[in-house]
Amino acid sequence: ADIVVLPGDGIGPEVTAAAVQVLLAVAKRYGHAFHFNEHLIGGAAIDATGEALPAATLEAARRADAVLLGAVGGPKWSDPRASVRPEQGLLAIRAALGLFANLRPVAPHPAAFGASPIKPHLLNGVDLLVVRELTGGVYFGRRERSDDRASDLCEYTVAEIERVVRRACELARARRGRLTSVDKANVLETSRLWREVTTRVVREEYPDVELEHQLVDSMAMHLLAKPREYDVIVTENMFGDILTDEASMLAGSLGLLPSASLGEGRVGLYEPIHGSAPDIAGRGIANPYAAILSAALLLRHSLGLDAEAACVEDAVAGVLEAGVFTADLAAEGRAVSTREATIAVI
Amino acid sequence: ADIVVLPGDGIGPEVTAAAVQVLLAVAKRYGHAFHFNEHLIGGAAIDATGEALPAATLEAARRADAVLLGAVGGPKWSDPRASVRPEQGLLAIRAALGLFANLRPVAPHPAAFGASPIKPHLLNGVDLLVVRELTGGVYFGRRERSDDRASDLCEYTVAEIERVVRRACELARARRGRLTSVDKANVLETSRLWREVTTRVVREEYPDVELEHQLVDSMAMHLLAKPREYDVIVTENMFGDILTDEASMLAGSLGLLPSASLGEGRVGLYEPIHGSAPDIAGRGIANPYAAILSAALLLRHSLGLDAEAACVEDAVAGVLEAGVFTADLAAEGRAVSTREATIAVI
Ligand SMILES: CC(C)[C@H](C(=O)O)[C@@H](O)C(=O)O
Ligand SMILES: CC(C)[C@H](C(=O)O)[C@@H](O)C(=O)O
Numbered sequence A, B: 001a002d003i004v005v006l007p008g009d010g011i012g013p014e015v016t017a018a019a020v021q022v023l024l025a026v027a028k029r030y031g032h033a034f035h036f037n038e039h040l041i042g043g044a045a046i047d048a049t050g051e052a053l054p055a056a057t058l059e060a061a062r063r064a065d066a067v068l069l070g071a072v073g074g075p076k077w078s079d080p081r082a083s084v085r086p087e088q089g090l091l092a093i094r095a096a097l098g099l100f101a102n103l104r105p106v107a108p109h110p111a112a113f114g115a116s117p118i119k120p121h122l123l124n125g126v127d128l129l130v131v132r133e134l135t136g137g138v139y140f141g142r143r144e145r146s147d148d149r150a151s152d153l154c155e156y157t158v159a160e161i162e163r164v165v166r167r168a169c170e171l172a173r174a175r176r177g178r179l180t181s182v183d184k185a186n187v188l189e190t191s192r193l194w195r196e197v198t199t200r201v202v203r204e205e206y207p208d209v210e211l212e213h214q215l216v217d218s219m220a221m222h223l224l225a226k227p228r229e230y231d232v233i234v235t236e237n238m239f240g241d242i243l244t245d246e247a248s249m250l251a252g253s254l255g256l257l258p259s260a261s262l263g264e265g266r267v268g269l270y271e272p273i274h275g276s277a278p279d280i281a282g283r284g285i286a287n288p289y290a291a292i293l294s295a296a297l298l299l300r301h302s303l304g305l306d307a308e309a310a311c312v313e314d315a316v317a318g319v320l321e322a323g324v325f326t327a328d329l330a331a332e333g334r335a336v337s338t339r340e341a342t343i344a345v346i
Helices: A012-030 A042-049 A055-063 A086-096 A110-115 A158-173 A189-205 A216-225 A237-251 A289-301 A306-321 A338-345 B012-030 B042-049 B055-063 B086-096 B110-115 B158-173 B189-205 B216-225 B237-251 B289-301 B306-321 B338-345
Strands: A002-008 A035-038 A066-071 A101-106 A128-133 A143-145 A149-157 A178-183 A210-215 A232-235 A258-262 A268-272 B002-008 B035-038 B066-071 B101-106 B128-133 B143-145 B149-157 B178-183 B210-215 B232-235 B258-262 B268-272
Touching: A002 A012, A002 A042, A002 A055, A012 A066, A012 A289, A012 A306, A012 A338, A042 A086, A055 A086, A066 A086, A066 A289, A101 A158, A101 A237, A110 A306, A128 A158, A128 A237, A143 B189, A149 A158, A149 A189, A149 B189, A158 A178, A158 A189, A158 A232, A178 A189, A178 A216, A178 A237, A189 A210, A189 B143, A189 B149, A210 A216, A216 A232, A216 A237, A216 B237, A232 A237, A237 B216, A237 B237, A258 A289, A268 A289, A289 A306, A289 A338, A306 A338, B002 B012, B002 B042, B002 B055, B012 B066, B012 B289, B012 B306, B012 B338, B042 B086, B055 B086, B066 B289, B101 B158, B101 B237, B110 B306, B128 B158, B128 B237, B149 B158, B149 B189, B158 B178, B158 B189, B158 B232, B178 B189, B178 B216, B178 B237, B189 B210, B210 B216, B216 B232, B216 B237, B232 B237, B258 B289, B268 B289, B289 B306, B289 B338, B306 B338
Parallel strands: A002 A035, A002 A066, A066 A268, A128 A232, A178 A210, A178 A232, B002 B035, B002 B066, B066 B268, B128 B232, B178 B210, B178 B232
Antiparallel strands: A101 A128, A101 A258, A143 A149, A149 B149, A258 A268, B101 B128, B101 B258, B143 B149, B258 B268
């Protein structure tokens, strides 16, 4: 299999290197051949080529079986008035590859309950999956700017909503069969369309899936007060961005959460949901588990290697149980390095 | 003082009645004369007049010293395709009265730590104030809808950002002098404008205020992981909606959180941040504390009665300490009614 690796910025190179090492170990153990090609994206690409997503990177990604990404961005490139920003590379590759469904599973591990701000009894048994629409909404609408005003257009078509809801329904069927759709239908026109389309798709095509609607503000509460109630949560791009970062607190650290971005095609993009963490970049202390778990999702969703994926996930669960904690998870003084954590998983 | 009361829907009438009783007790004790006039808004107004904000209600509100509101909405009126919705009444009165700054203080009371999903050691000493922009953004932008698509426009002018940031700076000065501005400047044009204007206003007009910028997704995490770090948080309308409901979980229950909506003029609108809770409406068990604390904000911000406001706030703190809990706060079986809670405060 051909895997394009996009290390990106900050801790991106450190955590993707860890994930690649784990994939090499999987290849060896199961007798697969994985070929890795590294390309530029984000700030690193801007520095080298002036563009956040160079054409060569996109071409390589299109031809690959899967893309493994680290993180993009950092203070060096974050002047709000800069004409090119690292994040544009990420948004552009998501759009260009048609990756409309971003899967963000959250299943807190008891070993990390201590690192979560949430009370442990609420975390027991939490196992939810957020499906975030990733190529529409206010992220991709027309922007305008003049001296005295600015605007962003949030737009959704019926087809865009249908395809992500279908994907969420398929995933719900393979789990506990429950779907929570999140919108702001009491205010937004796009949300009213979202609610209508979701209701219709579930009724006509997935009558076996149990559908509930939630307003985004209520959801921001329920996610904390009763996280165990949720199975699959589907929502639009911006709400998904906010709710998944919030949900990450259930797991104790952003450093534990992987994501998979999928489209209709075969190629998927896999990335930790954490950012480039410039404050700790280059110090060898970043938590590699989210990137490693993203590699597990890659094995499952792009390569169809379910046993291999489960093997990696079990290994991460095992090292967490054994208390192999990087600084984000550890109490003062007992933290391991990125390298030690990776070796433990391998 | 003339106070317009808008009970609205669901538990709205029950909790505003409680707040009015407390205000009457204040009037008696301090020798003030408060005149209350009840008017229609929301679903109740739709049923009676066909409109969510009848002209008579708006006229009365304009002439009043302050407006005390319950809550609007409910399943009866929530067909997404209905042409008039209760929420429109609320949005319309906010806009018509020019109430651009929505203040939502969150200072969890130790007696309610048990009801919060957050670990108690994180809640100790939390005292933050969210200032949510309330009359702009995607809430009031142009909406379009056709068979196959829908859109909402998020728009901000420099003047809209300036005035709410100034209000937040004034509030920060009277507190711990720290301001956190929340946006999504790595994606949205409106957020980049927000960040520029905020930076300039603070630098030029409030150099003594310490300003920090946060992305909304990170903020959704930090609010849970280190809530003590925050003093005043200022943000745009939709982000403020989501983040304040999330922040309410710090306080243990939405039923404890008041809000004040202020403009340039004298008249302010005061309402609990909870909704109409149709599931418990009419049963006499709603938590009246948020409405009562909203009345305290009314005393302070619209009537300039600081001692009276503090007296009401102390009374609520006192009954919480004494364990006078409505069902949302109490462990099974020990809950008091709305009436009992109100009498305890009085
Ligand atoms: C970096 C940023 C553009 C991105 C987003 O908002 O989608 C990130 O926050 C994420 O969630 O992947
Ligand atoms: C009822 C709804 C329109 C309203 C809002 O979104 O502003 C409510 O959630 C609030 O926060 O006051």
